[in-house]
Amino acid sequence: MNIFIEYLTSISKLSNSAIHYINEYLSVEKIPKKQVFVQELSASKKLYFIKKGIVRAFFYNDGKEITDWFGIENMIIGATVRNFPIKNTRHSIETLEDTELVSVSFNDLEKLYQKHHDIERLGRLIAINTILFLQHKIDTQQLFSAKERYDEFVYKYPNLINRVPLGYIASYLGMNQVTLSRIRNQY
Amino acid sequence: MNIFIEYLTSISKLSNSAIHYINEYLSVEKIPKKQVFVQELSASKKLYFIKKGIVRAFFYNDGKEITDWFGIENMIIGATVRNFPIKNTRHSIETLEDTELVSVSFNDLEKLYQKHHDIERLGRLIAINTILFLQHKIDTQQLFSAKERYDEFVYKYPNLINRVPLGYIASYLGMNQVTLSRIRNQY
DNA sequence: CTTTCTTTTTAGCAAAAGCTAAAAAATCAA
C-alpha cells in the first residue's frame, strides 16, 4: 500500500498521524483480467487506487458502449470519472489486465476528511488535478483533429496502444473505430 | 457580498467564525462592459465571484479566438477555467456586460484554507462541482451533434443567446460560426 | 495444429461540419 501513500504525499504533505490513520483504513484487492468489478460507479461504496494493472470505465449511449476513461498504475478510480454520490450515471469499471487495487470505503474516507484537515486539503488538490486533466481533454476534443487526438493519446499512454482493443480507444477519443483504424494506417 | 456567502453556504455549511473571516477578505469591484479585466488568468492574483453581469474566458488557438467559458451570476471565475498556478495558459477574461464582482486574493484564500478546515472542505466541494460540470461538457462534445449541443446550450443559458455574439457561442460549442448560424435557422 | 471467435482493416458511399467570400442585417457613433 505504500505506493499509495507515496502517491498521496507527492500531491500534498501529510502529517504522520494522518498517514497512520489512512493506513488503518486501506485494503488491497486483486482482480483478474476482464472482470467488471464495479457495476455501477455512482453506487460504489469504495474509492480505488490502481497499484498495478489497467482498467477502463464505460457506459452505454444509444446502445453503444463508450469507453470514458482508462486507468493505469498510480491513478485513482473515480477522481476523473464521476464517482460522486451527487450524479447518477451508468458507469461500470472493468479490468483489462490483472489488477491490484488499494481501496478505502467512502464511509471511512469521509471520516478521514473530517478528522484531518490535511487530508481534506489533499482531497481538494486531487480534485484540482482532475480538473486540469478534464480541461485538457476538452481542449483536445475541441481543437484537435481525429489524427491529432490519436497522436496525443499515443504520446500520453504509450503502453496502452498495443494492450487495449482499438474500439475502446476510438470511443475514448470520440471517433469511429473505422476512422481510427484508417488514421493508424496513415491514410 | 452576502450573495457570495449565501452561494458558499449552499455548497457546504460554514461556521460563523469562518463566515466572519471570509467577509474580512472580500472586496467588490465594478467593471464596465467589454473590458478585459484579467489579461492572463493563470497569473491572476485574485479569485472572482460574479455578483451580476456576464463575462467570458477566451484564448487564442491558431490565431483564432476561442471562447472557453461563460460566467454568469453566481459563478466563480476560475473554478471552471484553469485558474491555477499549476498550469500556464493564455486565458483572458472579459466582461460582456456591466459586471459586479466580489474578489478575494489568492494569498488571503490560502490563509483561509489553512486556518479553517471547513473552508478547505468548501474548496474541495466546489472543485467537485467543477468536475461534474466539465465531465458533462465532455459528454456533450463527444456524444452530441452540433445541433444537439446548441439546443442544450439554449436550454442551459437561455439568457445568453440574445446577449452574446454568435461567434463566441459557436467557439464555445466547438463549431464553426457559419455552422451555428445554419443550425439556428434550422437548415 | 485446426477451428472458432474476436478484432482490425479495407472499400465505397453518405452525412456532418468546415472554409471562403459576399450579401444582408443589426448596432453604434457622429
Next chain:
DNA sequence: TTGATTTTTTAGCTTTTGCTAAAAAGAAAG
C-alpha cells in the same frame, strides 16, 4: 438620421468523419 462598423446569414464547394458490410488478420480453445 445617416454613414460606418460589426455581426449574422446565405451560397457553393471541400474536407473530415461516419456508417455498413465484408475481407483479412490475430488470438484463443479444443
